[in-house]
Amino acid sequence: GQNIDQPTEMTATEGAIVQINCTYQTSGFNGLFWYQQHAGEAPTFLSYNVLDGLEEKGRFSSFLSRSKGYSYLLLKELQMKDSASYLCAVLLRSNDYKLSFGAGTTVTVRA
């Protein structure tokens, strides 16, 4: 089966930086997505990595190392509105392409 691990909870201070790690052991890897989900709302797309390295998009960056089965999402200059769950999802290919999600990391930003 697929194994995707990320921490359950993280807490950080407004203005700080937080790094959310995701490790995976899967077969048929075809890229990794990060989604943001505010409480009671739908997940929304943040980033996609398929090649090794860092992808930067404003305050958010995502990193991938395929050889290590490892990704992280970096949130800089934290704002209160960044309090949410962050979902790591691996794109897998068998007969077709499907996403397999980790359980999510709940980030709480404190003033």
Add this chain to the structure above:
Amino acid sequence: IAGITQAPTSQILAAGRRMTLRCTQDMRHNAMYWYRQDLGLGLRLIHYSNTAGTTGKGEVPDGYSVSRANTDDFPLTLASAVPSQTSVYFCASSDGSTTGGLTDTQYFGPGTRLTVL
């Protein structure tokens, strides 16, 4: 309509009853998906459809059925609801699931909170 919609927003259902959760998208996406989200378990795929007229089983399909008569609609049916089906259900769609990559970015509906008593 813009994006993907689900109905109802929430529902309380007696065990043994039949229930259909509705999902409609207006993005002309080929692929559609149904997930359930439970605390500590994350999103788990129930059923999916790569294109109108085809469906497939996901990770947790038992007790659920789907149909895809056209591009826009993808209803999920619980034939005889049980308390373990209490969950938040999300429908999602993507441009395609046969090419891989960014076209597999999934866009989610607002969810249906279902309680089975």
